[in-house]
Amino acid sequence: MVDTHSAAAAGDNPFVLEARGVIKIFGQSKALDGVNLGLRRGEVHALLGENGAGKSTLIKILTGAYQPDGGEVVLDGEPVRFSDPLHAQSHGIGTVYQEVNLLPNRSVAENLFLGRQQTRFGFVRKSLMEKNARELLSRYGLDIDVQAELGTYSVAVQQIVAIARAVELSGKVLVLDEPTASLDKYEVEKLFEVVTQLKQRGMAIVFITHFLDQVFAISDRVTILRNGRLIGTEPLAGLSRTDVVRMMLGKDITFAPAVTGIEERAAGPALVEFKACGKAGKIHPFSLKIRRGEVVGVAGLLGSGRTEMARIMFGADQCDAGEIRIGDKPVSLTSPVQAIAHGFGFCPEDRKIEGILGDLSVRENIVIALQGKLGWFKALNRDEQMEIAGKFAEDLDIRAASLDMPVKLLSGGNQQKVILARWLATDPSFLILDEPTRGIDVGAHAEIVRTINRLREEGLALLVISSELDEIVAYSSRIVVMRDREMVAELTGDNINPSVIVQAIAAQHETVAAEGASV
Amino acid sequence: MNRSLRPLAATAVIFALAYAASIFQFPGMFSTRVLGNFLTDNAFLGITAVGMTFVIISGGIDLSVGAIIGFTGVLVAVLIGWFGIHPLAAFAIALVVAAAFGAAMGAAIHYLEVPPFIVTLAGMFLARGAASVITQDSIPVTHEFYSTVTSTYWLMPGGGRLSLIGALMILVFIVGALVAHRTRFGSNVYALGGNAVSAALMGVPVARTTILIYTLSATLSGLAGIVFSLYTSAGYPLAAVGVELDAIGAVVIGGTLLTGGYGFVAGTFIGVMLQGLVQTYIIFDGTLSSWWTKIVIGGLLFVFIVLQRLVFSASSSRTKTFWKLKHE
Structure with a gap:
């Protein structure tokens, strides 16, 4: 001190x-x-x-x-x-x-x-x-x-x-x-x-x-x-590096809670597979399979390439090399429009800038991705919009005085739920959430985590990026660890606990490898 | 070549080609008489365009210049014709009024944080309205000073006449170029156009520079109004309607980037001359409507904006990776 x-x-x-x-x-x-x-x-x-x-x-x-x-x-x-x-x-x-x-x-x-x-x-x-x-x-x-x-x-x-x-x-x-x-x-x-x-x-x-x-x-x-x-x-x-990471993330390794964890689902076929996708200067090539009914957690410090990975997965950035497959078929993924057509959804990290359309109403914010997917010529009329928005507002417990109020007036947690609702309305099969719980209060935090678990049970494939280690171990079936724009570890089973994650982030390859994680 | 020089070079080449083609068709256009007329006829536009160049380099726009030309023209005519003030004193008053008007617009832009487009649009209506309130009619100026000035010229080789107002425009361009490229004020103008936030962090006096830029533009427009009154020997409230757009056109054709930060006073000169060339060509041809000037200028503007876009987007990817080259 x-x-x-x-x-x-x-x-x-x-x-x-x-x-x-x-x-x-x-x-x-x-x-x-x-x-x-x-x-x-x-x-x-x-x-x-x-x-x-x-x-x-x-x-x-x-x-x-x-x-x-x-x-x-x-x-x-x-x-x-x-x-x-x-x-x-x-x-x-x-x-x-x-x-x-x-x-x-x-x-x-x-x-x-x-x-x-x-x-x-x-x-x-x-x-x-x-x-x-x-x-x-x-x-x-x-x-x-x-x-x-x-x-x-x-x-x-x-x-x-x-x-x-x-x-x-x-x-x-x-x-x-x-x-x-x-x-x-x-x-x-x-x-x-x-x-x-x-x-x-x-x-x-x-x-x-x-x-x-x-x-x-x-x-x-x-x-x-x-x-x-x-x-x-x-x-x-x-x-040591571990000391520094521990101080930054506030995790005391010796007292890390034993994780009851989530039973890994039967290793079914991959819904989406990224093979050696990378982008020069942004992220080293990474390979990752995501299956239905599992949550893949992404851990790593800020700037470690987490968001870059998410943007490539959603077609917002294109990888220089590599292949993306849905089921068995190679697909092209060069824009978010294509990603949405494939059934992808993305809740970005910076909610205010990249997520909500602040001046539009809750209803409009919820239906916009669905409308985008349907195209110009299948306009949803107001009643249909109200019905969809109302259904998701109830499902996700979005607390707004009215569905017609501007979304910028809602609390952070409710805004996050609106964005979640926006993608759920498109009936996605793969959802990417970048820091879904940042800057929202404790109550809303728990609800978002519950929603993530519920969506997993419903058979969605999810990729969740988070700095909150307690949170990420609570819902992830697998965790990939990013460091210096590279995917450095993939943790499963007993390795899904904060101390292993901290060690992986702090660049202790040996430890992680010894504990049986694939690098 | 420095990438910001490329649009300027392109303008110069296009001007040379266009002039050569015109001479090929009408050999009479190759004379100092035509050149002299170029300068005299476009003196007011050129002087205004110098001020506009500073404004646009700083990332702003000034829509009030045409109205200020009209207003100062009327003011000068009224002061001389109705109040019997000597033209030189009238000129001084007109310049001071124009300068104060510009300073007020600059202050509004900086302190009230209103976009220049809005402020100078308001300025345009104010100045044009004020001119029309003073008089609805054209006021002729009959003063021996006017006849002396308008009959003053220097004979160029080949029999062309360089009139006083033509020479004044050239002088304004030279001084303008020196101020832009060789003074701290000039550097500050480019700095504001490059990145106003960085400029402020680097110690550029943003408030003073902004106010000075619009003062300069309005003062030069006032000067242009005086030149216009000498040129027409009258003051008319609806004079020079739309000149702000001609000036902006000349500046952009001259290679100045509309988004600010890059540009040359010399380029604006070529831009003005190019407009003069088109007008002269139309006069020589005799069958074309004078509106063809606008069409040609419109086409050129479009070409130049596309050209700038290409030049600046092509070189925006960092080209000089100095260290890597040395490293390898």
Whole structure:
């Protein structure tokens, strides 16, 4: 645990930037609840946590994008209040985001010096600016044409340019928010060389990522958040991967409940089979059979390729290679329309953006997929729509004052049920649910889980992605584990328990293999 | 070649080809007299189009320019004809009024977060309405300053006349190009068009830049209104109806991306000249309706928008994978 008063104790290396007991409240929920984070000169400090853990909120408070509702931010021992990111930058705190926040339409040189170009008689001294840009980038091992538009370079080069700009303008603390998410292996190495160099120059670097390998490759200390609370700050040297995953997911392996589990159904023929389907840069080829009457759970950290897998299965993305079979027949699956025609349904992870049509009524949201399947010329009239919507609203216990109210006014759990109803109305044979229980209250949570079990009993094939390990072991007949965009394990029988999953996520191949899981 | 230069190059090539074809058919079009007329006849459009180029590069649009031309024309004519103010003083007043009008529109766009399309549409109705309230009729301007200005020209080799307003347009283009490509304000305009959020995070003064952009556009439209009143020696509230669309057309044909971020002031010059060329061709031909100008411009606009789409979507996939090349 970090000691908020250790700044003085650390003596020769006090904290450069510190968050002390920071609280941030959005509406009724506490996004951050008394979180501490201390950054020392010359360290790479990894900040870890699942979605909603509060990482980005904490970063936004440190960089001035948000104001804390409690606690304080301390810079060089003095409490500070940053009004906006520019203000924080002028005090030495720079940020580089995953989506590079520079100008793809302008030259590299201009991106480095925008806002502080040197002028003579009101005109920008372009050749001087370009010379300075070349010199600056050469310190980062980058020898590129600085007159070319930034957007014509790879994301990796853009990241380095963004880092160079941020370091030039700030110089004390550099926050890297998922900088490696869209880089390949070689580019990540290049980036790490730059980070190591900056660390040696005495900068404090905050590194946010979902890739554990990278955390262990470069970080000195790690701070882990969960549900807005600080779980701990530790030197990485003393930690194993399993420790880190356990802290992130909140699972204590030694006390993992013995899973009564679900009897695996007779291994009938596969309803859908994916053979070596993959997409370069998104997900390594995976093979998976899904049978009627079973729930295949997908576990893995955020960014491990879970959602990418679901999108390929629903035809939202196409695989580069591989084969998809329904029954015995190879089928083409290049669009969601085809997937729906095959009897697939998909409840996406981001309900608000990809799921509900907020301004349309509950009724319209429920019948829309069915109408899409029927086509333009078989319009369902209002009475038919009401009947269908009413039936599913009752089946799934959707609590809405009226079926004609806009769906955006419903609670998260009810919205999730509306999306579920939408697909059930199409009478699907295979349903993909991406994080069906995220952000919904406990009661609705239990109902969704019950519904999943009921659908399985009715003979549907389901694929459910979830970060909730207790939940996923409760309904899955099999669990596949994703790590670094690859399917790394398929767990069955007694292996369906949280501790085995955690070990599989934490990259302990040996353990998993020894326990008889097929990899 | 820099990909943003490609539409500009295409425009230049099309202009050269079209001009060559016109000369082939009507050898008389190859003369500085025709060129001089090009410049004089399109001076007001060119000056407005320079301002429009800045607006569109910043990702906005300005629909009020034609109405501002009409309004300043009437204002100048009224100040000179009814109040007996010297034309130069009248010009100064008109420019200040236009600038203030533009600044107000820029402020509304930034602070009220209303889309430029809406704000400048309102501005268009306001300016056109105000001009019509002042007078319904065409007010002739008879002042010796006007006759001096309109009879001032430089003789070009070949007997062509470069009029004062033609020269003024060229000057505006040169200054406009310098401001766009060589000043911090110019960089900020491109930055806003590229990504306004990033620009703000990088320290671009978004409010000031936005207000300045619309001030510049309105001021240049005011100047265009003055030029138009010199050109016609009158102020008419319904003058220059639809010029905003001609200006937008010239800017887009000149290679500026309608979505902002990319563009050239020099390209706009070619865009204006291309419109002038079509008009001149129609005059030389003598049998074609002048509406053919619109048809040709419409066709060209379509071609250019498709062209830009192709150029920018073809090169949007990251082409320079520098490290990988070095690695291998």
